[in-house]
Structures are given as C-alpha cells and as structure tokens.
Amino acid sequence: MKFETLRWNRGSLELLDQRLLPKNIVYLNLKSADEVAKAIREMAVRGAPAIGCAAAFGIAVEASRLKHLEKTAFHAALLDAFKILAESRPTAVNLFWALEMMKSAIDFEKDPGSIALDLSEKAGAIFKEDIEANLEMGRHGASLIPEKCSILTYCNAGALATAGHGTALGVIRSAHRQGKAISVHACETRPLLQGARLTAWELAMEKIPATLICDNMAGYLMNKGEIDMVIVGADRVAANGDTANKIGTYTMAVLAKRHAIPFVVACPVSTIDPHTPTGNEIPIEERAGSEVRGYGETDWAAEGIRIRNPAFDVTPAELVAALVTEKGVIQAPDEAKISALLAF
C-alpha cells in the first residue's frame, strides 16, 4: 500500500482525510474521542471496517488523553466517549462491534494508565485483525473469480474502507495478484463519489485495468454482456443474509439478477449482526440534502426543490449469490448458513 487509511502515533490517531482524495493526501491528527466522532460523522473516514477501527482508536485516544484523571472521573469520561462514538453513524454495525470489543477490554479495577495502555493495545489488535481478515477474505473470494473476469464494483470497499487491502476490492486485488485477467468497472457512486475518487484511485495505483462509469450506466453494460460479476462490500448483514450497503447497491443487485450475473458481497464477520433479524430492522441514515445539490463547492441543483439523501439501501438475501468472509464463502446465504458460520 502506498497509503495508510489510519495509523496510531503515540497517543493520537492519524487519519487519511478521504474527503480530499484523490487531489490531496492529508492526514488528520485526532487527539480526542470528539474529534474522531466528528471525522466519522463528516466522513473523513468511511467504510464499515475502517469506521470500526477508527472508533476503537477513538476510545484509545480518549483514554490516553484522560489517563491522568482520578479513577471515577476517568471511568465516567470514558463511558461518555463510548456514547459519543456510538452516535456518530447509525448503519455500519462494525462501529458498535468495535466499541463492544473495546469495552470488553476494560478492567475497571486497574488504574487509568494501565487501562489506557490496554485500550491502545486492543485497538491495535482490532486494526491488525481487520487486515488479516481482509487477506483471508481475498483468498477465499478469489476462488470464485474465473481466470478472465470483468467485475463491476460499487462505492469503495477497498483498502480505504478498511484497515488495509479491502473487502470487495481486496478480493479483486487478490485475484489480480494471482495473475488472473481482471478488469474492473467502478461506479462513481453519487453523491459523495467514493467510486470515482477512491476506488478509481486505488485501482489506478495498483495498475488493475479499470473503467469509471456513472451509476446509471451499469445496466447498459450488463445488457451488452460486458459484466461477468458484481462484487460489493457491506455495512451490515442481518441474521437472514439481507445486506445494507451504499445507496444504489440494491439497484446493482436487481440489475445483476435480471442479467443472471452473480452478485457477491464481501465483508468481515464483524459486519454480520446476529441481533438484526432482517434488513427491515437496519437503520438507514438520511444525510443532509446539500450533498445531493452538488459536489463540494459546486452547487448545480435548481433552487426550491426538496431533496432526499438516504445513504444506504438494503439488498435482500435472495439477490446475493455468495457472501465472502474471512471464515469462508457461503453460497446463497440464509439464516441457517449464517448462524453456522458465526458458530464456526
């Protein structure tokens, strides 16, 4: 990797500001849970696994910042930090999963300094395990990809969406490194253009043959026979296999079904939420209309029009051909298979 999505640097979290990519490579230096929550909310970091890692480091940063407080005040402030981070974004379950992991690492009998040390170690472990999970996922997922394959991907489920390597893009990366003749179509992914800015950037850097399209061009290419497989990441997988992903992913799944193209979801097990029975119970974040009115400083929409901006949608399990995790691949995922995978 020629960049790091996030890195720990002596008590602070250095975070690549993805809003400025690909033009500018700027690392934010975050020194409190508040600052990390703001970075998550405003999408300086995004992608379910990366949000999980950032939140874990957010707790570690806060513990390090407050470790000179006396015990009771330290505990109270730390619990506040958990609350602030849990409220930063609603859909990706990795955020809540990572915060649970961090909470379980606290031994309240210990002194604040020791707790802070334990938390920085735990955050580091979550980060390291995410990279390892991505590499395993890449290995499992690559086995699904034929020697020559034109893959469509959506949004960014790459190294930038994770601790490194990536989920959907990790599978693509692994298949490419195995010498398979992979070409990729990246959908730009309105409104925040993670496909055009981030996925295109990662693919160009990796020298994987890649083509950028607008989201509304995928159906045309599928109909022309130019797409062999769709691979996307996920923000939350319900117990029955319904998956929440970036807005527009559902449309890709419907189009893939019509054209008999396999639709594959790649995510770590930490993205599967056994406490969410189906996609209907996944909270869908609605973001500010200003994101849809234009992009960045450019505003093109007519005055006086109302705007909707749901950030995610749900793809029902029936449209998912395979779910790729670090524990292996499930074909046609359903509740029983997912439950067995989690118990494995």
Add this chain to the structure above:
Amino acid sequence: MKFETLRWNRGSLELLDQRLLPKNIVYLNLKSADEVAKAIREMAVRGAPAIGCAAAFGIAVEASRLKHLEKTAFHAALLDAFKILAESRPTAVNLFWALEMMKSAIDFEKDPGSIALDLSEKAGAIFKEDIEANLEMGRHGASLIPEKCSILTYCNAGALATAGHGTALGVIRSAHRQGKAISVHACETRPLLQGARLTAWELAMEKIPATLICDNMAGYLMNKGEIDMVIVGADRVAANGDTANKIGTYTMAVLAKRHAIPFVVACPVSTIDPHTPTGNEIPIEERAGSEVRGYGETDWAAEGIRIRNPAFDVTPAELVAALVTEKGVIQAPDEAKISALLAF
C-alpha cells in the same frame, strides 16, 4: 411558460443555452446551420423534439443566410447544411424526421428567396405542431394518472426538451393542472444533470411538489412503496416498441418491473421510427469521458482511469406499460399496435 426553449427572430434562431441553467438564462443567437449543429452537438439544446425543432430552424437560418446566392450555389450549400445537421447527434430520430420534413418543403423550381421563406414557414409549423402534440399527449397521458400519484421521472422531458409543455413532464403538468395531487421525484441524471438542473427548475417554477434524488436512490424509494408510476420521454422508439432514452432509463424500467410499478413512455409520433426494427438497431452515442470525470469546471475522478460514457440505453418493449403519443395511448406497445397507430 416563463421561458422559451427556442424562438425564431427575423432570420436567426434564438436558443436558450441549457448548459447554463438554472443559474443563468442566456439565449444564443444562431445565424448559420454550422452554429445550430454545434449547439446541438454540445447540448446547448437537447431533448429529442427540441433537437428536431432546432435542426428545422437550422435549415431555415441557413436558407435565409444564403438566399442571395445564385440558384445552383444555393442548392449545393443548402444540401451541405442538411448533411452537417444530420451528423450533429445520432440517437434521437426527431432530428432526421425534422430534416426530412424540411427537405420535403423545398421546391427547387423556386428562387432562393422563396425557398428560404417556405423553409422558415415549415420550421415554424414543425415548432407549432410540436407544442400542440405535447398538449394532446398531456391530455391523453393524464388519463392514466390517478387522483393522487407519486411519479418518478428521469432526465428532462419537459418544456426544455421540446418546443414547449413537454412530453413526460407535459403529462405531469397536464395532470397537475387538472387538479390531481401529483408529487414528483426527479432523478438528477448523471453526467449532465438534466434532472437536477432542468426538471427541478421546471417543477419548482410550476410549483409542482417535487423532490430531487440521485439516480441510484430510485430503487430504494420504489422498494419503500414511495413511487406509484414512472414516466419518461424517449429519443427513438423502434417499430417493435423498444425505446432509446437517456442513459439510466433502462435501469428505472427494470426497477419498476421488479416493484410492479407502471413504466410509461411519452413522446410524439415523430419519435417513432418505423425504419428501425428493434432497439438493437438504434445507434447509441458515446460521448467524451470528460463529462463523467466531473461536472463543469470541477473534476473529481482519479487520474489514469479509463472512462465510458454511453449517452443512451434501450428499454425493451416488454418493460413498457404504456406509450403515450398525441394520437392516443397504447397499452403494452408492440409492433402491430405501433404500426396501427402510425397508420391512423
């Protein structure tokens, strides 16, 4: 209407430059077929019926400009103008239809001055008939719309895409004027954002309740039960009812089918091309990649990525619930019904 898409002004064509909308209302003053062809190619004017009208005026403008030439030179130059205009854009059939109409109005026995006069009258008649066709289409189409209806539309098939009133948006406008409780979702329509800039502008001006979404959000809203009907315009309808429309329309039709939502196409009879047997024979324009890399002066895509930019796609007749024309409505259009309509 608070604007005119195009107007004839003593030998020149005044054309609202749609690339600058909604921020700036600027009329181009076009004095030759070359200038009109450039305006069509660069999409200062767009929308199949508006392109047809512009091309007709392009011939009238050229005839007027050249009417002092001697007969043979005038004829040769006029035929050149037909060629230049015919090459301006490939997909919308109204362009070729309008040029045929103009050609049929030429009596080569007459002197250049008389021919120029005939051509300006013919262009005016094509323009006037387009508005009348839109109003008829609006009347026929509105009968399909229930008293309360949430309609999704795509790209711009409004007054700006025609001589006035509009095709798909004309139907919406007519239903709204009849007092029906219409609300509209307008898809922004990447890459040139005709939905966000033009449709949103027309709807806001008309005070029709309207919401702007990104193209990739339509599936989410359909799945939530928030859309009752889809109405779009067309750029060319083949003899079998396959329709070419702005890129992304096919995806809307596939989504509508999945959610059992009627997908309606509104266009004048001049958009139906009996000489194109099926959608497979409709030429699909591929435009410059720069349109996809960003918008206007803003460029956000990563360097070094290849780009595709098909401007249209084809929706097969099987996905079209109804075809609305000025001659009436065809339910489930097919070759026999279309042929009967054309003969009517």
